[in-house]
Amino acid sequence: MYRHSLRTRVAIAFALCVAVLSVAWGFAFFGSIKLTEDHVLQHQLQRASESYPSMPMNFRAYDEVGHLPESLREWAQSNPSEGLYEFEEIELHVAVVPTDNGQGQGFVVFDVAGIEAASSDDWWWLLFIASAVGALAALGFGLGTIVMRKAVAPVVQLASAVADIDPEQLTAEDHRRIEAKRFGDDEVGVLARTIEKTFERISAFVERERYFTSSASHELRTPITVITGALELLEQSDLSPNDVKALNRVKRATLDMKTTIEMFLCLARETDDGLYDEEFSVKPLVNKAIDQQRYLLSRKSLDVDIDELANPKVKGHPQAFFIAVNNLVRNAFEHTLNAQGSITIRITEHELLVTNQVNSDAHEQQTPTVASPSHGYGLGLGIVQRLCERNGWSFSLLADEKNVVARLSW
Incomplete structure (x- = not known):
């Protein structure tokens, strides 16, 4: 049970992650500074102990260029501007300062030979810092994952419960x-x-x-x-x-x-007790539908041509199939006027076609269109559509000014 909203918990989770990482990075930087400071002091003390009893003079002041070490004289004669300069090859740091009388330049030379770390030490320090950064990044990722997982746990729990239903x-x-x-x-x-x-x-x-x-x-x-x-x-x-x-x-x-x-x-x-998986023959149900609706042709001079190209078997609900076929046959019989040609019922391996003419003018040609199953050629076509959807069949109605073709495929 949670006392705060999900939005509040997520905000608190982010705040905790940022706070913990900030503290960790702060301690890391503070530790790096202290280690560097101790490292420099240890090098100075080590050099002083090596020259005991005389103490080295790391800092020396020069008021003339001629008094500078020979390696710095050529550089000093170029009249450098005031500031700090570093010469890595000779391990000297030089500060250029104005003299007391303002009539020239003074030089403060700091000899860092033996104090600065060697190149190999630099690589070790770089490796140490990289390892520390990687460890902190892994810590932040793990901590963020744990905190966020706790924050969104109710959402995941609800999603899992709904997914299993x-x-x-x-x-x-x-x-x-x-x-x-x-x-x-x-x-x-x-x-x-x-x-x-x-x-x-x-x-x-x-x-x-x-x-x-x-x-x-x-x-x-x-x-x-x-x-x-x-x-x-x-x-x-x-x-x-x-x-x-x-x-x-x-x-x-x-x-x-x-x-x-x-x-x-x-x-x-x-x-419906598993009847949607029953296998049945198409031909007997088509003949039954024709016999049931043949009375509609009693006053019409129409022929019914049955074109049996195959004797397929369909998997689904047999009663639903008969209802659909009966509806299509009834619509064809009802909407075909007297002396408008024959009604064709074709059975193939994968579909049933019921074709009837609605215009006796054979010379008038129109572009076929797909008619809406909900209206226009019998109110039952919408039900036929639903029956087909329930059984995994497909139904379409193609109509133009001359013919109407109802197609039921499986």
């Missing part, structure tokens, strides 16, 4: 995993509460869907079954031709209602 199969363990009280009252807690409420709504919706489909499957099919039984009894009676026509219309309407109910129940079910 299957939205299609929510369990009681999933709800316990994302309980908001585990994440405090900060921004992560607000996000956890929102996710928890969302999952609760999803669970409630799935439960309602299951209850509805189980109840509706019985309550809606029972009246259809009663009507179908009553119609079968009426068929056995002595009916007039007009009564037979009326009875056939009622039977077709009942069959359409049964198909519609099955279609909506198929879409409403979240799961």
Whole structure:
């Protein structure tokens, strides 16, 4: 449980990292200065002890160029400006200062022979400093990683909990995993509460869907079954031709209602006992759909050409496939006017094509366009689209001024 918000914890984490690194760098620089100072003093003391009992005079003052060491005279005759100069080859440091009377220049020479570190010592010191810098950098990286990991731990914990949840199969363990009280009252807690409420709504919706489909499957099919039984009894009676026509219309309407109910129940079910992985043949379902909708052609001079180029088998929900094909065949039969040519149904290895003509003028050519599945050629095409999406099939409708081609592929 955290008392501060995530933003505050991240800011505190950065502040702690900067503070600790600043202190570490400060001690490192202070230690380097003290080590350098001690190193110089030790060299001076060592040189003095080597010349005991006489003490070396490292600093010497000269008021004339002629009194300077021979190695400096040529340089001094060039009248250098006031300042500090270093001569590494002869290990001398020279300061040029004005004289007391202001009529010339004075020279202070500092002999650093034996005091400055050798080149090999310089490399060792450079290696030591580089090692210290690397160690501090590693310390800062490790410290920053630890602190930041602690700061964002609730976010990582929530992300891991959500990643392990299957939205299609929510369990009681999933709800316990994302309980908001585990994440405090900060921004992560607000996000956890929102996710928890969302999952609760999803669970409630799935439960309602299951209850509805189980109840509706019985309550809606029972009246259809009663009507179908009553119609079968009426068929056995002595009916007039007009009564037979009326009875056939009622039977077709009942069959359409049964198909519609099955279609909506198929879409409403979240799961359907593994029927979406069943393998079935296409041809019998296509023939069944044609036989069911052939009454629509009773008053039309139309032919139905079935072009069977293959006898494929499809993997998915057979009832959903029949509903989709039945809808496409019905639309083709309904929207093709009398004497507008034949309706072609072609079955290939990977697709089903239902083609019907909508214009008898064969000379008028238009550019084909993709029609919207939601309207224009039957309200059921949107449902066909959804059925195909649920089963991993694809559906398209190509329409122009002459033909409409419905393609269902798998």
